[in-house]
Amino acid sequence: MFKLTGQVALVTGGAKGIGKGISQTLCKAGAKVIIADIDQQQGAATAQKLGCSFKALDVTSREACRNVIDAVIKDFGKLEIVCSNTGIFPQATLTKMTEAEWDQTQNVNLKGTFFVVQAALAAMRKNGYGRIVITSSITGAITGYPGWSHYGASKAGQLGFMRSVALECAREGITVNAVMPGNILTEGLAAQGEAYLEEMKHSIPTHSLGKPEDIGHAVCFLASKEASFITGQTIIVDGGQVLPESPEALL
Numbered sequence: 567m568f569k570l571t572g573q574v575a576l577v578t579g580g581a582k583g584i585g586k587g588i589s590q591t592l593c594k595a596g597a598k599v600i601i602a603d604i605d606q607q608q609g610a611a612t613a614q615k616l617g618c619s620f621k622a623l624d625v626t627s628r629e630a631c632r633n634v635i636d637a638v639i640k641d642f643g644k645l646e647i648v649c650s651n652t653g654i655f656p657q658a659t660l661t662k663m664t665e666a667e668w669d670q671t672q673n674v675n676l677k678g679t680f681f682v683v684q685a686a687l688a689a690m691r692k693n694g695y696g697r698i699v700i701t702s703s704i705t706g707a708i709t710g711y712p713g714w715s716h717y718g719a720s721k722a723g724q725l726g727f728m729r730s731v732a733l734e735c736a737r738e739g740i741t742v743n744a745v746m747p748g749n750i751l752t753e754g755l756a757a758q759g760e761a762y763l764e765e766m767k768h769s770i771p772t773h774s775l776g777k778p779e780d781i782g783h784a785v786c787f788l789a790s791k792e793a794s795f796i797t798g799q800t801i802i803v804d805g806g807q808v809l810p811e812s813p814e815a816l817l
Contacts, residue, residue, distance in 0.1 A: 568790040571596030574642045575789065576635065578602045578625055578682055579652030581609035583752035584701060587778020588649050588785050590616055595786050598642060602634055603652070625652045625678030631685040639689055646693075647789045648686040650679045651701040653720075655754065657713035668716045675720035676727070683731060687740065696740035697789040698731075700724050701781070702800065704746050708808050725800065732798030741797035743788045748804025751775040771806035771816060 575592045579585040580601035592599050593616050602623035603609035613620035623634045638645050653675045658667050690696030706718030707725050732742040749766040767773055784801045810816050
């Protein structure tokens with residue numbers, strides 16, 4: 567079950583972090599993976615390491631998203647799985663946040679999702695089949711953290727977007743779902759500092775941080791043919807972080 571042998575999968579933001587974990591898991595499941603990322607050097611290196619393909623992509627460009635998906639169709643003849651994973655999470659408290667900082671986060675995280683999914687749907691509708699998985703977050707939709715109001719807004723926005731798009735293509739063999747990671751140990755999370763990492767560990771019932779592959783396994787399930795009756799839904803992958811009602815519950 568949940569084998570993706572021969573299926574063509576595009577992972578945006580796949581050069582490192584969660585995207586790399588998703589790409590690695592899809593490869594292991596047998597998919598032909600194309601990593602798309604704005605970081606060409608890191609993206610190409612990751613693709614070479616995993617034995618998959620790479621394409622340069624700035625998700626804030628609608629034309630670029632369409633061109634990359636057209637190129638995938640030309641190279642592979644089809645596109646069955648799209649993981650819209652590209653995201654940034656710069657920190658800025660609301661009192662100090664600039665309009666440019668707000669716009670950049672929305673453009674990459676939310677508008678980028680819109681462009682990628684819109685282009686993917688156009689390709690998938692021709693074949694009457696597709697699996698779209700969006701990387702959202704527990705931050706914004708369920709939890710909050712000081713300095714990430716722009717990030718939280720973009721991640722909550724992705725879920726509202728997902729639910730409506732899922733309805734629009736529900737009868738066409740295309741599902742649209744999301745994974746909601748908690749604290750996953752990536753390069754970006756490590757950059758928040760050791761104090762932050764320790765704080766997060768103590769807020770998680772498992773007292774551990776997640777691995778990028780943990781998100782990849784959830785994506786692999788949602789991308790499978792067996793998940794055909796699941797659409798417009800979310801899977802939280804957070805080690806139980808959103809569960810406790812009080813600090814005592816973590817003891």
